[in-house]
Amino acid sequence: MSYKPKSLFRMLEDVEQKQLLLPHIQRPFVWDEDQMVRLFDSLMRNYPVQTLLFWRTKEPIKARRFMTVVDRDADLSTLYVPEKSVADVEKTFVLDGQQRLQTLYALFRGAILDPQHASLEAYVDLTQGRRELEGTDMLYRLKFSAEPLKLPYYRLRNLMERDAQRDAATIADDLNDALDPILTETAEERRLRSRQVNRNIAQMRTLLREEQHFWVEELDGIANKFEYRKILDIFVRVNSGGTKLTASDLMFAALKEGWEDIEENTEQTVEMLNLSDRLKFESSFPLKCLLVAHGEGAEVNEVSKFTGERGERLLKGLREDWDRSEAAFQELRDFIEQELRLFSDKVVRSYNAFVPLxxxxxxxxxxxxxxxxxxxxxxxxxxxxNWFGASGDATINAMHQFVDQRCPAGFPLEDIVAYFKRRGFQTEISDANLSDNRMRALLLSIVYVDRSGTSPFNVRFKGNEPHVDHIYPQSMLRNHLGQLSAQINDIGNLRYVGATDNVRKRAELPADYFGRLKRDGIDLSRHLLVQEFADTPAQMKFDLTTFTAFRERRRAEIRRTLRRVVDLVDEPIPPSPVTLDASPAAPAVS
Incomplete structure (x- = not known):
């Protein structure tokens, strides 16, 4: 392993000549323009830049060139360099530093692509650098332009093209001579500007030519033993910051050479499962599912699974069995949408729970x-x-004994429940759950899906996701009936209501509010749950006796619904504690 300085000019030349390449395990370029400008600003201030990590090897690793023109939507397969990807051909890969090097290549040697597919080159205002720019914490702001910009803007590519053989003083003198007649300045302002132009040109030329700004740590896989498996492990560790490499990225990288479609297939699966971005499945989820289905366990960060003979067997199985896997993912998606009616990440506590399904x-x-x-x-x-909260992968692997086989008797719920019960987990709904504020969103969602056949989060308009609302207004309960938080926030007094309706909703007495909704033809049963109140909301008087009776009756109905859906126990409907009374509601409290 060697640690030495390198000039940016030499590295950009190596990029140009395809001597410095990217391994296929590298993810796409993702920096935006602001990040690119900030890197330039940091270098102009002489701020230190993190060490770059290279790997010199002759192994048959698929090699990808840097982009001449940065296109964030580029098809990476068009950037592969076949002649460098074979065995016994020396090449140097960038393991850490892709975003920085690709940025600097685009600034000093290439361009970036705008949404209209025009190539934009980088220009810097040579008079900047004396004070922070208004509204920013930067001294320099680059402009990207498809057309040449006039002074004081200077084209960065000139330093490697037109002005490549000229010294910094000569370049600066010529630029200052050109700026003198076009800027309106006092003698002092001209002196300061001339000094700043000199400094900026000198700094940029030093950045390119001097071996003092960029340090490279090189793993020499030719002179020393740095096998691919070890490099993969190093790669994961060094990419723990910046553009973070996930374990699923590593798996994709290790398998793509043998099956180019694996990443695209899993990305399409994630998109399908996410129900138009309402859920938040990550790329690691289908990989966990596939690994478990093929007997490899849920851990996606074990390199040994994806390399050597073991990796070849796994890849062969995944590729040959994809149609079956794809069908199972489609069934899972249908189950999520049609059976669970999940339309929001807010009611998903753990995505690992889907793997056994x-x-x-x-x-x-x-x-x-x-x-x-x-x-x-x-x-x-x-x-x-929270069955999968503490040790998700270990729990998934434990489920293997129950669900990774033909189950003629159906889904083995009893065996799974017994497993968690032996380990001290709760397995049945209790009264304490109904008083747990952390659970109320999940509990109400289950009840609403059961009663209405759809999720309260299945809203037509974005931003109208439901809020938890008090049926009897909390301020009036506290101020006029002396109720404490435990009674006010009891699940028997809570419902879901759309955000828009919640904003419009006044602190009306429940008999008035729900009576008005009923006159408007709205089905109250899915909100009130107790049929006699839904039929005759006028009986929802604002007094302590009626409120307590309503809350307890509705709470019991919620518990009964949860027991039937969650515990598969169908309990009898409890008797109503109130007598149906259609007399007028109590007058509004002033």
Missing amino acids: FSFLYHNPKPNEASRARMRAYYHKAQLF
Whole structure:
């Protein structure tokens, strides 16, 4: 391993000549213009830049060239360099520093592509650098332009083209001579500007030519032993900051050479599962599912799974079995949308809980209604009782014994429940759950889906996601009936209401408010749950006796619904504690 300075000019020349390349494990270029400008600003201030990490090797690793013109939507397959990708051909890969080097190449040697596909070159105002620019914390602001800009803007590419053989003093003198007649300045302002132009040109030329700004740590895989597996491990560790490399990125990288479509297939799967971005499945999720289905365990960060003979076997199995896997993912998506009615990440506590569902569907496609009911119950228990919270991958692997096989008797809910019960987890709904504010969003969602057949989060307009609302207004309960938070925030007094309606909703008495909704033809049963109140909201008088009776009756109905859906226990409807009374509601409290 060597650690030495290198000039930016030499590195950009190596990029140009395809001597400095990117391994296929590198992700695409992702920096935006602001990040590119900030790097330039830092270098102009002489701020230190993190060490670059290179790897010199002759191994047959697929090599990708840097982009001459930065296109963030580029098809990376068009950038591969076949003649450098074969065995026994020496090449140097950038393991850490892609974003910085690609930025500097675009600034000093190339360009960036705008949304209209025009090539934009970088220009710097040579008079800047004496004070921070208004509204920013930077001394320099680059402009990217498809057309040549006039002075005081200077084209950065000139330093490697037109002015490449000229010294900094000569370049600066010529530029100052050209600026003198076009700027209106006092003698002092001209002196300061001339000095700043000299400094800026000298700094940029030093950045390019001197071996003092950029340090490179090079892993010599030719003279020393740096095998691919070790390099992959190093690569994951050094990419822990900046553009972070995930474990799934590593798996893609290790497998793509043998199956180019694997990343695209899994990305399409994630997009499908996310239901138009309403959920937040990550790329690691389908990889976990595939690994478990092929007996490799849920851990996606073990390099040994993806390399050597083991990796070849895994890849062969994934490729040959993709149609079956894709069908299971589609069934999982349908289950999420049609059975669980999940339309918001807010009611998903752990995405790991879905992996056993995939495993079951992979081995048991098209389950019957009885199985689907047990699958729904499993999912709700896993979320409510946080079964996968502490050790997700280990728990997924433990589920392997139950769901990664043909299950003629249907989804093995009883075995799974027994497993978690033995380990001290809660497995059934309790009264304490109904008083747990952390659970109320999940609990109300389950009840609404059961009662209305759709999720309260399945809204037509973005921004109208539901809020938890008090049926009896909390301020009036506190101020006029002397109720404490425990009674006011009891789940029996809570419902979901769209954000827009919640803003418009006044602190009306419930008999008035729900009576008005009923006259407007709105079905109150999905909100009030207790049919006699939904039929006759006038009985929802604002007194302590009625409020307590309503809250307890509705709470009992919520518990009954949860027991039926989550615990698969159908309890009898409790008797109503109130007598139906259609007499006028109590007058509004002033």
